[in-house]
Amino acid sequence: MTESPFIIDxxxxxxxxxxxxxxxxxEILTREQTAIFDKSWIYxxxxxxxxKPGDFCTRTVCGRPVIFSRDSAGDVRVxxxxxxxxxxxxxxxxxxxxxxxxxFYHGWSxxxxxxxxxxxxxxxxPPGFDKxxxxxxxxxxxxxxxxxxxxxxxxDITNLKEYLAGATEYIDLVADQSPSGQMxxxxxxxxxxxxxxxxxxxxxxxDDYHLxxxxxxxxxxxxxxxxxxxxxxxxxxxxxxxxxxxxxxxxHAVIDNINFRGRPVARWISIYGEDAKEEIDEIRAELxxxxxxxxxxxxxxxxxxxxxxxxxVINDGSSVTIRTFWPVAADHMKVTAWALGTKEESERARARxxxxxxxxxxxGGFATPDDVEALEAVQAGLATWRETEWSEMTRGLNKxxxxxxxxxEHLRAFWREWNALMTADA
Amino acid sequence: MSDKDITxxxxxxxxxxxxxxxxxxxxxxxxxxxxxxxxxxxPSTDAPDSDARNALFLIxxxxxxxxxxxxxxxxxxxxxxxPRSRTRRMIGNVRITGRNRTELEVxxxxxxxxxxxxxxxxxFVGRYEYRLRVTxxxxxxxxxxxxxxxxxxxxxxxxxxxx
Numbered sequence: 001m002t003e004s005p006f007i008i009d010x011x012x013x014x015x016x017x018x019x020x021x022x023x024x025x026x027e028i029l030t031r032e033q034t035a036i037f038d039k040s041w042i043y044x045x046x047x048x049x050x051x052k053p054g055d056f057c058t059r060t061v062c063g064r065p066v067i068f069s070r071d072s073a074g075d076v077r078v079x080x081x082x083x084x085x086x087x088x089x090x091x092x093x094x095x096x097x098x099x100x101x102x103x104f105y106h107g108w109s110x111x112x113x114x115x116x117x118x119x120x121x122x123x124x125x126p127p128g129f130d131k132x133x134x135x136x137x138x139x140x141x142x143x144x145x146x147x148x149x150x151x152x153x154x155x156d157i158t159n160l161k162e163y164l165a166g167a168t169e170y171i172d173l174v175a176d177q178s179p180s181g182q183m184x185x186x187x188x189x190x191x192x193x194x195x196x197x198x199x200x201x202x203x204x205x206x207d208d209y210h211l212x213x214x215x216x217x218x219x220x221x222x223x224x225x226x227x228x229x230x231x232x233x234x235x236x237x238x239x240x241x242x243x244x245x246x247x248x249x250x251x252h253a254v255i256d257n258i259n260f261r262g263r264p265v266a267r268w269i270s271i272y273g274e275d276a277k278e279e280i281d282e283i284r285a286e287l288x289x290x291x292x293x294x295x296x297x298x299x300x301x302x303x304x305x306x307x308x309x310x311x312x313v314i315n316d317g318s319s320v321t322i323r324t325f326w327p328v329a330a331d332h333m334k335v336t337a338w339a340l341g342t343k344e345e346s347e348r349a350r351a352r353x354x355x356x357x358x359x360x361x362x363x364g365g366f367a368t369p370d371d372v373e374a375l376e377a378v379q380a381g382l383a384t385w386r387e388t389e390w391s392e393m394t395r396g397l398n399k400x401x402x403x404x405x406x407x408x409e410h411l412r413a414f415w416r417e418w419n420a421l422m423t424a425d426a
Numbered sequence: 427m428s429d430k431d432i433t434x435x436x437x438x439x440x441x442x443x444x445x446x447x448x449x450x451x452x453x454x455x456x457x458x459x460x461x462x463x464x465x466x467x468x469p470s471t472d473a474p475d476s477d478a479r480n481a482l483f484l485i486x487x488x489x490x491x492x493x494x495x496x497x498x499x500x501x502x503x504x505x506x507x508x509p510r511s512r513t514r515r516m517i518g519n520v521r522i523t524g525r526n527r528t529e530l531e532v533x534x535x536x537x538x539x540x541x542x543x544x545x546x547x548x549x550f551v552g553r554y555e556y557r558l559r560v561t562x563x564x565x566x567x568x569x570x571x572x573x574x575x576x577x578x579x580x581x582x583x584x585x586x587x588x589x
Contacts, residue, residue: 094472094577188470188482191578195545214505217498224494334580339482351479355486363579364468364485366498369506369586 004389007419009412016393016412020385023197023378026330028422035422036310037062041143041150041163043312043324044068044078046340048147048184054097054112058089059336060326062153066139067091067101072112076144078151079114079136090136101136110136146175147183166248170256170306174316176299177265178342179286185322186354190337192363196375197382198311198327201335202414204371205313205323206255206305208243208405209395214374218360218367226270227261243303243405245396247413251309255405259303262318264353265342266300271359272352279349307410309417314340319357331379337362432560437532438520440558440565445515448588453496456588461559461568464489468572468589471579484585485572499587506586511542513587517554529568532556536572538589548582550589551575 008017022028044061045068056069058081065081067090081089083103090101090110100117101110109118114136119125139151143160145168150160161168175181194201204210212219243257262269266284268277287296303317313323320340325333339357341350360367393415396407403409447456468485469476478486487495502508516537524531538550557569572589576582 186482187476187480188473189578190470190482190484191472191580192583193579193581194583216503217501220501221494221498224497347479354478354480354482358483358486359491362482362484363584364483364586366495369584370504372584373506373586 005419006422007415008390009416009419011397014394014397016397016408017390018393018415020382020389020391022418023199024330024382024385029327029330031422032327033063035424036418038153039157039421040154040310041141041152041157041160042310043308043322044142044149044151046147046183046185046322046338047076047144047149048182048343049095050076052097054099055095056091056093056098056101057095058091058093061151063326064139064153065089066151067136068149069112071114076142076149077114078139078142078149079110080138082137083108084116084134084136108134114138146171146181163250164308165250165252167252167254167306167308170248170254170304170316171314173299173302173304174314174320174340176291176295177287177320179290179344182343183320183340184343186339186341186350188339190362191335192372193328193332193334194325194372194375195332196372196379197330198325198333199414199418200375200378201325201333202307202311202313203411204375205315206245206253206307206405206410208245208255208257208305209408210374214370215367217370221359221366222261222271244402245405245407245410246403247410247416251414251417252307253410253413254304254306255410257303257405259301259317261303262356263300263303264319264349264356271356276348276352279346283345283349307414309414315361318360319353321357321361331382432522432525432530432565434520434522437522437530437558437565438517441517441520441532441534441554441556444567445517449513449515451510453499453588457493457496459567460489460492461561461566462489464492464567464569466492466495466570466588468574468585471574471577474573484579495588504586506584509543511540511587513541514539528560530556530558530560530565532558540587550582 004019006019006022008015042062045057049057050068050070053070053072053074056067058067067079067081069077071077081091083090085106085108088103088105090103107120111117116131116134119131139153140155141152141157143150145160145164175183243255245255247253259267266280266287268280284300287300306314311325315321321337322340323337325335327333339354341353358365362368393408393411396403396409444459466487467478467483469483473481498504499507517534519535521533522530523533534554536552536554540548552572552574555571558565559568
């Protein structure tokens, strides 16, 4: 029996269907590990997390324990966190600064550059044993774009900038908030699991179709706080009033909306308080002076939810969040989320940004818990994938040109790339 | 009532009463236990000693936001709590760690068991740090800070109820 396709993509017949098996079958996840994750650039960390030589953060990236670090020369380095002797992790702290990575098991130690510098009882090894052959291993490819560092276990992958394709424009819009172009990850990490397939969070992270029903209580909160939640009519807007959704190449995609619900940079709403007005005006004036009216408006007056294929989300709206997630089973993912701010912002602006973050985002926010519930409800329903095989994903398919953020062109862009990679060797 | 008269037993009675209101989802009555300037905070699990003004928290509510949170939870369209969680709080090791003319600092350990629908038990463990104000009506909560022991929320998932 031939396998049913993952997607049926026939735009000429107004058909785009997703096979629900892709979200439920453990066998798919096994194939994803090699066909998707090991073939792509995967987000590892932000340069601000390791600002000085010897700084490190340990994390699991692409299923491997890694040390994201800065070496003695001040360069960002990524080491596989496994001793070359018996593979024990050589660093077991979440973050810090160190001169040495010491494996406590037999005492092998490595310097900030990953070189093996200490082997207890070295004289018992036979002639030819050379410490130079046992430096900490590194992923085959490591590269960065505007402070965002990625690794890839695919030695043949194209360079990062080319891979990011149209997503670079949207990373630039985030980084350009900072007068020096330097953003920084703010202390405090939100780490929580969702009992759902990881690709459901890809969809949810930039699905604006669900806003009115899933997030009614959040919209009520905004209304109660005096925020206008409907887009203003008849104003000269940068984009079609409801925003656009589009693919950016290589499976990356974005929704790009006019902001009308406030942005700490630089669009005041009542929630920020009267005393914030002056500073937000100043932030905006700096943007205009540095970038010009048009680009400043692009940075300040649009919300953008960006998915970088396969598992990185950068949402720049009520606040900036970096979110990455990793599947531990077909129906279970681990999510890590950080807040990103400009290096130069004042204490008050930083506090406002963080407060704004929490109104919507995170496991204790007014919106994210309902997203988690939605995804877990989907996953429970997906147990019927053998009986109800297909999900309809045709919103906007009949439109020429630009599509709305509430359409599904950006979702289709992700799924087309996913399908291409999963069927590449077939 | 003067703050000097308040004993650990008084504080325990107050915390047990609060726990009962929360476990029974009597959230409007729970609001009555808060001062007008109350704050409710849960730091991120990797930065338990940080300040909400310069670190990303899980929850950092001022009094207005707490009321909004309760309003949201009273709405059946707060999907994450519809149906609601069933919770059971155990509070122990209650200590009065500081006091001045109007306020007490109180530390207590907690173990909160949460069931919801058919999900497995989710067990929240940690420490409450309270600032309790002595008022004419009795003790009132000026600050309620929750330090979670897990190093990540992980399978605890979202904190969609009042922890």
